[in-house]
Amino acid sequence: xxxxxxxxxxxxxxxxxxxxxxxxxxxxxxxxxxxxxxxxxxxxxxxxxxxxxxxxxxxxxxxxxxxxxxxxxxxxxxxxxxxxxxxxxxxxxxxxxxxxxxxxxxxxxxxxxxxxxxxxxxxxxxxxxxxxxxxxxxxxxxxxxxxxxxxxxxxxxxxxxxxxxxxxxxxxxxxxxxxxxxxxxxxxxxxxxxxxxxxxxxxxxxxxxxxxxxxxxxxxxxxxxxxx
Amino acid sequence: xxxxxxxxxxxxxxxxxxxxxxxxxxxxxxxxxxxxxxxxxxxxxxxxxxxxxxxxxxxxxxxxxxxxxxxxxxxxxxxxxxxxxxxxxxxxxxxxxxxxxxxxxxxxxxxxxxxxxxxxxxxxxxxxxxxxxxxxxxxxxxxxxxxxxxxxxxxxxxxxxxxxxxxxxxxxxxxxxxxxxxxxxxxxxxxxxxxxxxxxxxxxxxxxxxxxxxxxxxxxxxxxxxxx
DNA sequence: ATAAATACTTTGAATATTCAAAATTAGGAG
DNA sequence: CTCCTAATTTTGAATATTCAAAGTATTTAT
Numbered sequence: 001x002x003x004x005x006x007x008x009x010x011x012x013x014x015x016x017x018x019x020x021x022x023x024x025x026x027x028x029x030x031x032x033x034x035x036x037x038x039x040x041x042x043x044x045x046x047x048x049x050x051x052x053x054x055x056x057x058x059x060x061x062x063x064x065x066x067x068x069x070x071x072x073x074x075x076x077x078x079x080x081x082x083x084x085x086x087x088x089x090x091x092x093x094x095x096x097x098x099x100x101x102x103x104x105x106x107x108x109x110x111x112x113x114x115x116x117x118x119x120x121x122x123x124x125x126x127x128x129x130x131x132x133x134x135x136x137x138x139x140x141x142x143x144x145x146x147x148x149x150x151x152x153x154x155x156x157x158x159x160x161x162x163x164x165x166x167x168x169x170x171x172x173x174x175x176x177x178x179x180x181x182x183x184x185x186x187x188x189x190x191x192x193x194x195x196x197x198x199x200x201x202x203x204x205x206x207x208x209x210x211x212x213x214x215x216x217x218x219x220x221x222x223x224x225x226x227x228x
Numbered sequence: 229x230x231x232x233x234x235x236x237x238x239x240x241x242x243x244x245x246x247x248x249x250x251x252x253x254x255x256x257x258x259x260x261x262x263x264x265x266x267x268x269x270x271x272x273x274x275x276x277x278x279x280x281x282x283x284x285x286x287x288x289x290x291x292x293x294x295x296x297x298x299x300x301x302x303x304x305x306x307x308x309x310x311x312x313x314x315x316x317x318x319x320x321x322x323x324x325x326x327x328x329x330x331x332x333x334x335x336x337x338x339x340x341x342x343x344x345x346x347x348x349x350x351x352x353x354x355x356x357x358x359x360x361x362x363x364x365x366x367x368x369x370x371x372x373x374x375x376x377x378x379x380x381x382x383x384x385x386x387x388x389x390x391x392x393x394x395x396x397x398x399x400x401x402x403x404x405x406x407x408x409x410x411x412x413x414x415x416x417x418x419x420x421x422x423x424x425x426x427x428x429x430x431x432x433x434x435x436x437x438x439x440x441x442x443x444x445x446x447x448x449x450x451x452x453x454x455x456x
Numbered sequence: 457a458t459a460a461a462t463a464c465t466t467t468g469a470a471t472a473t474t475c476a477a478a479a480t481t482a483g484g485a486g
Numbered sequence: 487c488t489c490c491t492a493a494t495t496t497t498g499a500a501t502a503t504t505c506a507a508a509g510t511a512t513t514t515a516t
Contacts, residue, residue, distance in 0.1 A: 008503070030464060043466055043504055052501090062464060062511070093346040103343050137426040171287040196514075236473070271474055273495055278472090290481070290494060335510060460516080466509070472502085480495070486488090 005108045009051060010078055011037060013067065016057070016079045017075035021146050024226040026162050027064035076142050079117055081108040083129040083136075088119060090130040097130060153219030156192050156202065164188045166223040175218065177187050189227060235337045237279060238306055239265060241295065244285070245303035247292050249374050250454050255292035306365045309336040309344055309359040311364075315346060318358040325358060381447030384420045384430065392416045394451040403446065410440045417455055 014034045019028040030048070034123075035039040052059040056071040068201055070208040073147055085104035089095045095103070111119075136142040156162055164186050167179065179185055194212050195202040202219055205211040243264045247256040258276070262269040280287040284299040295303055313332035317323045321332070339347075356362055364370040384390055392414050395407065407413055413433040421431040421439050430447055433439040441448070 004500080013440065032461090039503095040505055041464065041468075042506080047503075049465095087345065089346075093343070093350050095343070095346050099342060106338040106340065107335065107343070109339045112331055114327060115317065115321070115323070115331050116334070118317075118323050122321050163305055198514080234472080259492090267473095268475060269494065270476080270496075275473075279494095457516100459514100461514070462512080464509105464511075467507085469506090470504080472504105474500080474502105476493100476497100476499090478497075480493100482493080483491090485490080 003054075003111065005074060008047070009012065009056065010074070011054065012047065012051060013040070013071055013075040014078050014082075016065065016067055017072070017079065022151070022155065023064075024155070024157050024162070025064075025158070026066050027145050028066065033065070072139055076136055077113070077116075077134055078108055079142070080135060080137055082122060083133055084123065084126070085111065086129045086131075087123060088223065091126075092123070100130070108203045124145050151224060153202065153204070153214060153222040153224055154216040155221075156195070156204070156224060158192050158195050161189060161191045161227040162224040163227050164222060165225050166188070168221040168223065175221070178212075179222075182206060183207040183209045184212075231282075233302060236275070237284065237443055238302070240275065240279060241284065241299055241303040243304045243359035244295055245300070245307060246371075251292075254294050255288065255294075256294065257292040261293070274376075281447075290321075298369050304364055304370050305341070306336055307370070308363060308365055309339045311361055312344065312348060312351065312354075313339065313356050314357045314359075315363070316351060319354075320351070328358070366413065379431070379451060380429065381442060381450040381452055384423070384432070384452060386420050386423050389417060389419045389455040390452040391455050392418070392450060393453050396449045396451065403449070405452075406440075410434060411437045412440075412450070 008163045012033070017031060019032055019036060020026050026154050030041050030044050033048070034044045036180055037044060048059050050063050051057045051071075052065070055068055056074070057065050058068050059065040082104050085107050086100050089103055095157060106140055126135060130158045132139075134145060138147065153162075166186055167176070169175075184204070186198055188206050190206040193203040193205050197216070200216050201213050202216060203211050203213050240261070241262060244256050247264060248261055248445050250256050258269050258272050261276070262272045265272060270312050270355055276285055276293050278288050279299075280283045280293070283296055284302070285293050286296050287293040295442070310332050313335050314328050317328045317331055318325055353364060362369075364373065381390075392412055394414055397403075412418060412432070416434050416436040418432045423430040423434050425444070428444050429441050430444060
């Protein structure tokens with residue numbers, strides 16, 4: 001059944017597409033997936049292994065999974081269907097925005113590519129859904145959009161290398177001095193040495209500098225991007 | 229899971245609703261159901277017994293099944309969703325009529341009552357789908373329509389094929405001879421060539437026979453059912 | 457570096473849906 | 487009334503999806 005796109009597979013693909021964006025490695029852990037899918041971790045592990053065999057997903061044991069090319073294609077199409085449906089339900093049928101997401105969630109599974117095409121034409125190819133979420137019509141549009149979006153330091157991962165992109169709330173001069181001293185102004189490259197979520201801190205090190213700690217709270221003020 | 233309306237249950241209900249109309253007893257055989265569902269008779273028997281336990285269906289072993297009140301309610305709603313979707317796809321999205329049925333078949337399963345309500349309002353409550361099939365909004369409308377439309381020869385429709393089910397008032401031997409001569413005894417198949425309600429007549433033709441006229445009055449003595 | 461906590465994987469079992477093939481039954485032919 | 491045929495029902499097995507609980511591995515804290 002390697003080519004059958006079941007409703008279940010679709011749900012997995014869509015969640016992985018979104019969650020992978022929040023992770024510099026591009027991988028989604030089994031725990032995270034289980035939480036989002038509202039299933040047990042064991043179930044998710046089993047299913048992911050099957051989907052991997054069918055070529056939808058790539059899986060690294062004890063690490064997580066990401067979408068294959070084939071999986072990406074399908075996942076982006078689902079997001080396209082979802083957002084176009086939201087647009088239709090809200091602007092054409094004038095449904096309450098609170099119900100729109102849930103309804104689109106159901107309908108997207110049965111909306112064929114053909115109906116999608118006609119619906120898009122009828123709606124005159126809107127660029128955004130009613131909540132200003134862009135409607136991506138292919139992977140390139142999707143990837144391009146997310147390439148430009150950034151994460152903050154608190155989401156950085158151990159052993160990965162990043163570049164400082166921007167500092168939020170630049171008024172705080174104490175905080176600024178701390179950044180200058182540790183060579184962490186926009187443009188600087190650094191690596192994550194260690195991190196403790198329960199402890200609420202992260203330790204990073206810029207080139208030719210000593211390691212330095214930040215609270216995850218203050219890390220939210222530092223916008224970063226993964227270094228190639 | 230007695231209350232969960234799965235896609236599978238929906239498929240069974242919809243087919244039973246339609247097929248039951250073609251049978252004067254109101255029951256659908258396991259064989260017929262299996263054929264329409266494109267499943268084996270064994271599968272259908274098993275499922276029908278389960279659905280009976282859950283209160284959707286009434287089942288008589290070795291005879292067949294029909295819908296319970298609860299099943300009828302759900303089935304008519306599904307037909308409502310199906311036809312309204314056909315209307316939408318064809319008149320609003322301007323899809324090709326050949327694709328419309330298949331697409332509605334899929335979407336109807338995920339169209340909630342809420343969206344149905346808004347869609348109906350948007351379409352301004354059409355009375356028929358694009359192929360002149362009435363859109364029933366509740367069981368009464370459905371039953372009423374079928375009670376009047378598919379019982380005796382006078383209600384038969386042009387170009388449709390029927391089977392003679394029973395002759396009322398079998399004493400009239402002249403009438404009986406007329407039927408024998410034209411091969412219109414119970415079991416015979418015939419097609420309606422033409423019909424005039426103002427003229428008060430209907431013209432039908434059995435296989436390998438010449439066309440023959442009946443007054444709508446005498447047609448009331450011939451009980452028929454739609455073929456297939 | 458070792459113990460404790462956390463995350464992940466495996467295993468065994470349950471439910472829903474399906475089929476093929478064997479067993480049963482009803483209705484018609486002789 | 488008995489036998490045959492066709493329809494129906496039963497049985498045993500398969501697939502997909504899921505969970506709980508037990509077993510492993512990794513990470514964090516001491």
